[in-house]
Amino acid sequence: MYKDESLKKYLDDLSAKLAAPGGGSAAALNAAMAASLIGMVVNFTLGKPKYARYEKELRGVLEKSEKLRTGFLDLVDRDVLAYRSKNIRDALDVPFMVCRLCFEGAKLCPALIKKGNINLISDVAVAAVFLESAFAAAYYNVEINLKSLGDKNLAKAVRKELSHKYSLIKKIRMETEAGVGKIIRG
Numbered sequence: 001m002y003k004d005e006s007l008k009k010y011l012d013d014l015s016a017k018l019a020a021p022g023g024g025s026a027a028a029l030n031a032a033m034a035a036s037l038i039g040m041v042v043n044f045t046l047g048k049p050k051y052a053r054y055e056k057e058l059r060g061v062l063e064k065s066e067k068l069r070t071g072f073l074d075l076v077d078r079d080v081l082a083y084r085s086k087n088i089r090d091a092l093d094v095p096f097m098v099c100r101l102c103f104e105g106a107k108l109c110p111a112l113i114k115k116g117n118i119n120l121i122s123d124v125a126v127a128a129v130f131l132e133s134a135f136a137a138a139y140y141n142v143e144i145n146l147k148s149l150g151d152k153n154l155a156k157a158v159r160k161e162l163s164h165k166y167s168l169i170k171k172i173r174m175e176t177e178a179g180v181g182k183i184i185r186g
Contacts, residue, residue: 001077010076020083024095025076027137031102032072034130037123038065038108045117054115061108068105072098079141088148095141096158102135103165106172113179121183128176132169139166 002010002021010029014021042062045051051058075098082090109128116124139162146155 002080003073003077020080021076022079022083023137024083024091024098024141025079027095027134027141028072028075028079028098030130030137031098031105031134032069032076034102034127034134035065035069035072035105037127037130038105038112039069041112041116041120041123041127044120045112045115048117051115051117057111058115061111064108065105068101071101075101088145092142092145092149092158095138095145096162098138099135099142099162099165102131102138103169106131106135106169106176109176110172110179113176113183118183121180125177125180128173132173135166135169 002013002025010021014026039062042058042065045058046055046062075094078090079094079098082094106128109124109131112124113121142158142162146158149155
């Protein structure tokens with residue numbers, strides 16, 4: 001599985017003439033990097049006297065980001081397995097899960113604008129951007145698999161949920177960028 005391989009191996013296979021890994025797996029990897037950035041910001045914040053009053057909340061953010069990172073990394077491989085097995089339902093479920101988890105990850109970013117180490121503030125914006133882009137990438141994979149599955153009721157329910165979350169994740173990303181921009185520009 002790729003989570004135990006080198007990044008070079010993954011990228012070599014991603015660029016090769018192989019059915020998988022593909023866009024869904026790449027979306028999950030992008031999201032895993034975002035969760036890792038959130039964890040990095042928190043790790044550089046914990047133990048700093050300036051942020052001591054946020055310690056408990058930050059530990060909760062770190063725990064969530066670590067669970068997300070692990071989950072996204074598992075989804076990198078699960079996406080590959082779904083495509084190799086030609087199981088359309090699994091191929092739909094994996095990017096759908098990526099979208100849901102990206103939404104959860106994005107919700108961690110706004111608090112870090114004020115409660116995270118200011119020296120890593122740009123990484124908060126990068127995490128928000130990566131999470132939104134991973135959501136969008138996974139959403140395309142959801143759509144193509146919904147089309148292949150041909151279940152109109154399921155498609156309607158999934159599209160309704162993801163459309164709502166997509167608008168919210170865009171809003172979170174824009175607000176995060178604006179907050180980070182104010183700090184960077186002074």
